[in-house]
Amino acid sequence: MGCGASKAAVANDPLLLDGKGSGQKSGNGPSSNVFGLLSLTRGLTADGAITVGGSENSAGGMYGFDGKFGLAGGENGASGTGGAGVGKFGVGGGGKNGSSSIQPINSESSVKVVTVVRPLMDHEKGCEDIVKILPPGKIELPKKQNGSGTEDKYPFEFDRVVRVTSPEVSKELYAALVLPVVERFCQGFNATVLAYGQTGSGKTYTMGTSCNSKDVLAPDPTGVVPRSLKVLFSYIQIASQTYDIILKAQYVEIYNENVLDLLSTETSGKNGTSKLDIRERPDGDVYVEGACEINVKSREEVARILDQGNTKRSTAAHKMNSESSRSHAIVTLTMEQRAKISSAQKIPADLRFLLSKLNLVDLAGSERVKDTGASGDRFSEGVSINKGLMELGNVINALTEGKKRSHVPYRNSKLTRLLQDSLGGNSETLFVACVSPADKNHEQTLNTLRYASRARAIRNNLRLNNKLSPEEELEYLRTLVQQLQSENDQLKTRLAKTGL
Ligand code: ADP
Ligand code: MG
Numbered sequence: 001m002g003c004g005a006s007k008a009a010v011a012n013d014p015l016l017l018d019g020k021g022s023g024q025k026s027g028n029g030p031s032s033n034v035f036g037l038l039s040l041t042r043g044l045t046a047d048g049a050i051t052v053g054g055s056e057n058s059a060g061g062m063y064g065f066d067g068k069f070g071l072a073g074g075e076n077g078a079s080g081t082g083g084a085g086v087g088k089f090g091v092g093g094g095g096k097n098g099s100s101s102i103q104p105i106n107s108e109s110s111v112k113v114v115t116v117v118r119p120l121m122d123h124e125k126g127c128e129d130i131v132k133i134l135p136p137g138k139i140e141l142p143k144k145q146n147g148s149g150t151e152d153k154y155p156f157e158f159d160r161v162v163r164v165t166s167p168e169v170s171k172e173l174y175a176a177l178v179l180p181v182v183e184r185f186c187q188g189f190n191a192t193v194l195a196y197g198q199t200g201s202g203k204t205y206t207m208g209t210s211c212n213s214k215d216v217l218a219p220d221p222t223g224v225v226p227r228s229l230k231v232l233f234s235y236i237q238i239a240s241q242t243y244d245i246i247l248k249a250q251y252v253e254i255y256n257e258n259v260l261d262l263l264s265t266e267t268s269g270k271n272g273t274s275k276l277d278i279r280e281r282p283d284g285d286v287y288v289e290g291a292c293e294i295n296v297k298s299r300e301e302v303a304r305i306l307d308q309g310n311t312k313r314s315t316a317a318h319k320m321n322s323e324s325s326r327s328h329a330i331v332t333l334t335m336e337q338r339a340k341i342s343s344a345q346k347i348p349a350d351l352r353f354l355l356s357k358l359n360l361v362d363l364a365g366s367e368r369v370k371d372t373g374a375s376g377d378r379f380s381e382g383v384s385i386n387k388g389l390m391e392l393g394n395v396i397n398a399l400t401e402g403k404k405r406s407h408v409p410y411r412n413s414k415l416t417r418l419l420q421d422s423l424g425g426n427s428e429t430l431f432v433a434c435v436s437p438a439d440k441n442h443e444q445t446l447n448t449l450r451y452a453s454r455a456r457a458i459r460n461n462l463r464l465n466n467k468l469s470p471e472e473e474l475e476y477l478r479t480l481v482q483q484l485q486s487e488n489d490q491l492k493t494r495l496a497k498t499g500l
Contacts, residue, residue, distance in 0.1 A: 111458040114160040114177050115433045118202035127438035133161050156449045174227050182228050184428040186235050188354030188464050192422035197434030198444040199325040199365030209329050209362040216303035229299050243337040248293040251309035254414050255327035262309035263292040278417045286420045331360040355465045388415030399424040400457040426463045431455045
C-alpha cells in the first residue's frame with residue numbers, strides 16, 4: 001500500500017472490502033513516470049491529511065520526493081522490485097529496478113459509476129422503500145405490478161451502490177470513489193465528478209455545490225466540493241516544496257442553453273450574469289471564453305468565491321423565476337504545477353510541468369418536462385434545459401454503441417460541449433447516479449439507473465497533461481542550465497580552495 005494513513009483509512013473502509021476497486025482496474029494504471037507524484041498522492045486521505053511514508057511498504061519514506069521516485073503500488077504493488085504495481089488502486093510502477101525510461105502516459109480508463117441511494121425523506125412518509133442493494137455493486141428495482149399480479153425485477157450493476165445514511169458513509173464513499181479521482185487531478189490528469197438524477201434525489205447534497213463558507217471550512221466537511229478542497233490544499237501544502245503551484249477556480253451555470261458566469265462582478269448582463277461562449281483551443285481543450293478564473297491560495301478564498309457564486313446563482317434563479325434544480329452548476333479547478341528550479345534535477349523531465357482540470361458538476365434534475373407539469377414559457381425553458389441532458393444521453397449512446405466511434409454529437413448542447421473531455425475524452429470520470437428509494441419515484445429511479453448503466457460502458461483516454469509550449473520549455477531549460485552552471489562553478493571554487 002502506498003502509505004500508512006491511506007492504508008489505515010482503506011482497511012477499515014467497508015466500501016473497499018467488497019469487490020471492485022475504486023480506482024484504476026488492475027494493470028490499467030499509468031506506467032512508471034508518475035510514480036513520484038503518486039507516492040505523494042498515495043498519502044492523501046479523505047480527511048485531507050497527508051502522511052508521506054511511515055508504513056512498511058510506504059511510498060513516501062523510501063521512495064518519495066527524495067529523488068528516487070520509486071514505486072507507489074496499490075494493494076499488491078511490489079515495492080522496489082520493479083515492474084508495475086497494481087492492486088486496489090492499480091497505480092504505481094518502477095521501483096528499484098523499475099524502468100528509468102520515461103514513457104508517454106496514455107491509458108484507457110472506464111467511466112466509474114456509483115449509485116447513491118438517499119434515505120426516505122419526511123415528504124415521502126408512507127412510501128415504500130423499493131430499492132434492493134446486493135453488494136458489491138448490484139441494485140434491483142421491482143417491476144411495476146403487472147396484470148397477472150406477478151412481480152419481476154430490474155437488476156443493474158455498477159462500480160458501487162451505496163445507501164448514504166450517515167455522514168460516516170458519505171465520508172467512506174468519498175474515500176473509496178472520489179479521492180482516487182482527485183488524486184488523478186493532483187497527478188496532472190483531467191478529472192470529473194458529475195451527479196445525475198431527478199430533482200430531490202440528492203445531487204446537491206452529494207456534490208456539496210451549494211455549500212457556504214461554514215461548510216467548506218468545517219473540520220469534517222460533507223459533500224464532494226468541500227471535501228475535495230480540503231484534500232487539495234493539503235496536497236498543495238506538501239507539493240509546494242517541490243512545485244510552484246497555481247490553482248484557479250471557475251464557477252459557471254448552464255441555464256436554458258446559456259452559460260452564465262457566477263463569479264463575474266459584472267451586473268449589466270441579463271439577469272445580472274454575463275453570458276459566455278464555449279471555445280476550443282488548438283490542443284482540443286474546451287473552455288468557457290471570458291469566464292472569471294480566480295487564483296485561489298486557501299480554502300478560505302475558495303469558500304468566499306463559492307458563497308459569491310451561490311448568491312449570484314440564487315439571485316439569477318429568482319429573477320428568472322426558476323429554481324437552481326433546473327440549471328447545471330459546474331465548479332472547475334485548474335491546477336498548474338511547475339517544478340521549482342531547485343527541485344528540477346530530482347524530477348523526471350516528464351513531470352516538471354503538469355496542468356490539470358477538475359470539473360465538479362451538479363446537473364439539472366433529470367425528470368422529463370412533461371412530468372413537471374410545466375406549460376408555456378416554462379415548458380420551452382424546460383425543453384432547452386433538458387436539451388443538455390438529452391444530448392448528454394445521445395453522447396453516451398454514441399460512445400457506447402459498440403461500433404467504431406463515428407460522430408459524437410458533443411456540439412449539440414452547451415453541456416455536452418463543456419463535458420467533451422469528461423465523457424469519451426481525456427479525463428478520469430466518476431458518474432454519481434443519485435436516486436430516491438421511494439416507490440413513488442419508481443419510474444424516475446429506473447430512468448436514472450438505465451442512463452447510468454450506459455455511462456458505465458464509456459471508455460476515456462487518459463493522458464498526462466505535461467507539455468509546456470516550446471518557448472516556455474526553452475526558458476525553463478535555460479534557467480536550469482544556469483543553475484547547474486552556477487553549482488558547477490561553486491564546486492570548482494571549493495575544490496580549488498582545498499587544493500585538490
Ligand atoms: P437534488 O440536488 O438532487 O435536487 P438535494 O441534494 O437538494 O437534491 O436533496 C434533496 C433533499 O434530500 C435535501 O433536503 C437534502 O438535504 C436531502 N438529502 C439528500 N441526500 C441525503 C442523504 N444522503 N442524507 C440525508 N438527506 C439527504
Ligand atoms: Mg440540486
